[in-house]
Each structure stands twice: as C-alpha cells, then as structure tokens.
Amino acid sequence: MASRPIYYEEPYRTTLVSRVAEVRSDGVVLEETICYPEGGGQGGDRGTIGGAPLLDTTKAKDGAILHHVEDAPFGEGDEVEILLDWDRRYHFMRLHTAQHMASGILHNEFSIPTVSVHLGERIMMIECGTEEVSRETAYRVEDEVNRRITENRAVDAVLFDRAGAEALGLRRSIKVGGDSIRLVTVEGVDTIACGGLHVAHTSEIGRFLYMGQERIRGHVRLIFTVGETAVEEIRKRSEAIDELTALFSAPVEELVETAAHALRTAQSERSQLAHTEARLASLLLAQLAGSGEEVLLWQVEETIGVKEIGQATGEHDDLLLCAVKAEEGRFIWLIAAKGRGAERFDFMKNRAALFEGFEAKGGGRPPLYQGSGAGVAAEFLTRFRELVN
Ligand SMILES: [Zn+2]
Known part of the structure; x- marks a missing residue:
C-alpha cells in the first residue's frame, strides 16, 4: 500500500505519529507520512523514525513512499513517531x-526557458535553454526575485483537472x-504544475543570491542560493577578498x-630564469667537455634541470x-651518447646492467636517454663508467 502524503496538506508539519504498514528490503512504508520523497529536483527528507535515523526518502515504482531507515527497530503494525x-x-x-x-x-x-533544475544542499542550478545569459540579465533576475520576496507574495497549490x-x-x-x-502559483510571478514543496509566502526565502554560471552542452547553468546560505556565501567571498587585498x-x-x-x-621572471638556466647548462657542459676527459660524469649541484642539460647536448657532435x-629522495639521470660517444656506449644493450640495484626507470631515443633511480647518485655514475667500452 502507498502512504498517505500529509506533506501536501501540512507542509510545515515537523512531527507525526504514524503506523508501519510494511517493512520492505529497500525501505519502510508508513500508513501516513510527512516525509517528502526525492523527486522533481528536490532531495528526499531525512530525520528519525521511531528514534532510528532516516537516511533518505524515495518513491518506489509502485508509488509507495519508501523510508530508508537504518537498522529499523520496529515491525509491521508498530506505532512510530516521525x-x-x-x-x-x-x-x-x-x-x-x-x-x-x-x-x-x-x-x-x-x-529564456528552464530546461532542468537541480536543488542541492547549498545551491540550486537552473539550466537555461540558451547559449548565453549575460551577467546583467542574471543580476536583473536576482533583483526581480528579491523585489518579490520583499513584497511577500502568496504561494498556493491548487488541484486542477487536466483540461x-x-x-x-x-x-x-x-x-x-x-x-x-497540482498547480503551484507564486502570486503574480509564476504558475506551473509541480509536485514539490514550497513556502507559503515569498518573504520566508529571506534573500536570493546569484552566484555565477557554468556552461554545459551548449546551455548555461545559472547558480543561485537563498537565505542564510546566501549570507554565508557572501561572507566567504568577502573574506577571501579581504585576504587578497592584504596579500x-x-x-x-x-x-x-x-x-x-x-x-x-x-x-616573465620565470621565463628569464629558464633562459639563464639554459645558458648556465650550456656553459657548464662546454667547460666539462673541454676538460679533456672522454667520458663525462656530472653530478649536478647547480640550480639547473636535467632538461636544460639535455638541450645543451645539442651543441656537441661527439659526446658521452x-x-x-x-x-625528492630519488635522482634523475640523463645519458647522451653522440658521434664517437655512441660507439662506446649502447644504451639498449647496457640498460639492464645500468639499472640493476637502482630501481631505475626510463629510456629514450638516440642520442638522449632519461629517467630516474633510487639510491646513491654517484654510484650510478660509477656504474655507467664501468659499462663504457
Ligand atoms: Zn515546485
């Protein structure tokens, strides 16, 4: 059997003594209820039933209102208070x-038509059947709603026949x-068929706040909130602005x-720094290459990245x-084997031996290889030196 919905007759009622009609695997059905089941964009009611937490209220396929009660401490026929x-x-x-x-x-x-509506715990979204809603339009809607809130218009629900x-x-x-x-009318503002619950007078909304918009599938979603939540949102933004003005x-x-x-x-400073680092990498590599050593081992302590060193290798024809x-607790490695250097070190052939014991990862294409490893970086250099012909 379906519960008799008391919430339409008495939307302001907060308690009700009812009787358990049926305990189903997916919820409890009561003879009468004040709990609104999720629908029409509005969330299902919560609270307690017979002292047990009511987590949600939904409507079953057969029309019954299902109360999702955690560990229901009652059975069919029991009297319970909602x-x-x-x-x-x-x-x-x-x-x-x-x-x-x-x-x-x-x-x-x-x-501007409303395509869909979402009513959330804090905000609501109205999806408009249009590609654009200017800020000016959104502000005018906000102002018009606020004006009618102040005017305290009546809100009525009346049953009509379909025709x-x-x-x-x-x-x-x-x-x-x-x-x-069921036709719901906000006096002088709007009438639509709606199965949801509304306040009796618009002044109860307190205030209406436009919070911004987002685009979705070629539509605009306008975001609003009401009452104390609106005040909280305004304060949150105001505090953020205060902190930014101080910063x-x-x-x-x-x-x-x-x-x-x-x-x-x-x-601009970042790009200047990147330029300086690239120049430094180029100079340091040139200095190293001019040292007379044929196998160059470099433990990088300077504030340059391995990426810049990789770029600097482009300036050399023979290099190992x-x-x-x-x-961050690991080390980054880079290997360049060019010209005569490539003849002395075959990365693919030596990869396994080079990586062993370093939990190393990485690879690349001739003449550059790059990756990371764990352990002592200097020992990775030694291993590399041992593997060179
Ligand atoms: Zn409604």
Missing part, C-alpha cells in the same frame, strides 16, 4: 520556491499523468589589476655524458 530534519526540508522549500520565481521571471521577461490546467498555457508542459494536476596591499578597486600584474611579472641530479 521527526523531520526541518532545517534541510525548509531549505529545500525555500530554494524550490525561489527557483519557480527565477524560472518564471526568466521566461516572462527574458524569454483546465492545460488551457492555462503554462510555461512548462505538464509532466505528470492522471487527471488531477597584494591593494584596495578592492585595484585588486584584479594588481593580481594580474603580479602574475605577469612572475611569468652521464648526468645525475638528486630530486
């Missing part, structure tokens, strides 16, 4: 009502079956420009080099 997690439910009621208003205003004043409801020409087609259609020693008006300038400076550099 205590609703009211903060959560009320948040959804406020968010949902604000969503009707925003979607109605988007439709009526900007001809009567369809004759109204609503912004959204009626998605439910049956002849009895950059810049007033709010100059913050973006100052941060952009700092990023540009850092970028093994360079190692300690990095």
Whole structure:
C-alpha cells in the first residue's frame, strides 16, 4: 500500500505519529507520512523514525513512499513517531520556491526557458535553454526575485483537472499523468504544475543570491542560493577578498589589476630564469667537455634541470655524458651518447646492467636517454663508467 502524503496538506508539519504498514528490503512504508520523497529536483527528507535515523526518502515504482531507515527497530503494525530534519526540508522549500520565481521571471521577461533544475544542499542550478545569459540579465533576475520576496507574495497549490490546467498555457508542459494536476502559483510571478514543496509566502526565502554560471552542452547553468546560505556565501567571498587585498596591499578597486600584474611579472621572471638556466647548462657542459676527459660524469649541484642539460647536448657532435641530479629522495639521470660517444656506449644493450640495484626507470631515443633511480647518485655514475667500452 502507498502512504498517505500529509506533506501536501501540512507542509510545515515537523512531527507525526504514524503506523508501519510494511517493512520492505529497500525501505519502510508508513500508513501516513510527512516525509517528502526525492523527486522533481528536490532531495528526499531525512530525520528519525521511531528514534532510528532516516537516511533518505524515495518513491518506489509502485508509488509507495519508501523510508530508508537504518537498522529499523520496529515491525509491521508498530506505532512510530516521525521527526523531520526541518532545517534541510525548509531549505529545500525555500530554494524550490525561489527557483519557480527565477524560472518564471526568466521566461516572462527574458524569454529564456528552464530546461532542468537541480536543488542541492547549498545551491540550486537552473539550466537555461540558451547559449548565453549575460551577467546583467542574471543580476536583473536576482533583483526581480528579491523585489518579490520583499513584497511577500502568496504561494498556493491548487488541484486542477487536466483540461483546465492545460488551457492555462503554462510555461512548462505538464509532466505528470492522471487527471488531477497540482498547480503551484507564486502570486503574480509564476504558475506551473509541480509536485514539490514550497513556502507559503515569498518573504520566508529571506534573500536570493546569484552566484555565477557554468556552461554545459551548449546551455548555461545559472547558480543561485537563498537565505542564510546566501549570507554565508557572501561572507566567504568577502573574506577571501579581504585576504587578497592584504596579500597584494591593494584596495578592492585595484585588486584584479594588481593580481594580474603580479602574475605577469612572475611569468616573465620565470621565463628569464629558464633562459639563464639554459645558458648556465650550456656553459657548464662546454667547460666539462673541454676538460679533456672522454667520458663525462656530472653530478649536478647547480640550480639547473636535467632538461636544460639535455638541450645543451645539442651543441656537441661527439659526446658521452652521464648526468645525475638528486630530486625528492630519488635522482634523475640523463645519458647522451653522440658521434664517437655512441660507439662506446649502447644504451639498449647496457640498460639492464645500468639499472640493476637502482630501481631505475626510463629510456629514450638516440642520442638522449632519461629517467630516474633510487639510491646513491654517484654510484650510478660509477656504474655507467664501468659499462663504457
Ligand atoms: Zn515546485
């Protein structure tokens, strides 16, 4: 049997004594319930039933409302008390009502249709059937919703027969079956068929905040929130800006420009540093190559990367080099075997012997090979020297 939903008649009711009709493997069915089952973009209710945690409420295929109770301490026929997690439910009621208003205003004043809706724990998203919604439009929607919140418009749910409801020409087609259609009206703002729960007066929403947008599949998702969550979000952003103004020693008006300038400076310094490192690698390799040694072993202590050394090897025609550099508990190795050097060391032939005992990885193509290893870097150089013909 399906539970009798009390939440439509009494959406503000937070407790109810009911009777267990059925205990199923996937949930408990009660004779009457105030718990709203997940649907229409609105999350299922939580709370406790008979003292046991109610984790979620959903609707079964046969229409029964399933209460997902952890370790249900009761059986069929038992009388139980439902205590609703009211903060959560009320948040959804406020968010949902604000969503009707925003979607109605988007439709009526900007001809932007709502494609889908997601109501979350903190925010809601309205997916608009359009590729672009300007910030100005989003702000106007925000302002219009806030104006109607202040005006404290009434919100009503009325049952219509299908023909009567369809004759109204609503912004959204009626998605439910049956002849009895529940129409939800925010006075002077919006009317649609909806099975969700809403506040009775718009002032209960408190405030409406536009939080930004994201693009998805050629559509725009507008992100909003309401009430205390809106205040928290504003404060969070404000605190972040405060910290940034202190970090950059810049007033709010100059913050973006100052941060952009700092990023540009850092970028240019990074590229200058990279240039200097490449030059240093080139000079150090030339010095090493001029030492008269034929097999060059280099334990890199300088602030240059193995990558720069690899690039510097391009300036030499005859070279046999093994360079190692300690990095994060391991070492990076680089081998260059060019010209006469290539005749004295065949990387592929010596790879296994070279790597043994160093947990080494890596490879490459003639004349450059690169990878990493563990253990004493200097011993890797010694091993390389032993393997050279
Ligand atoms: Zn609704």
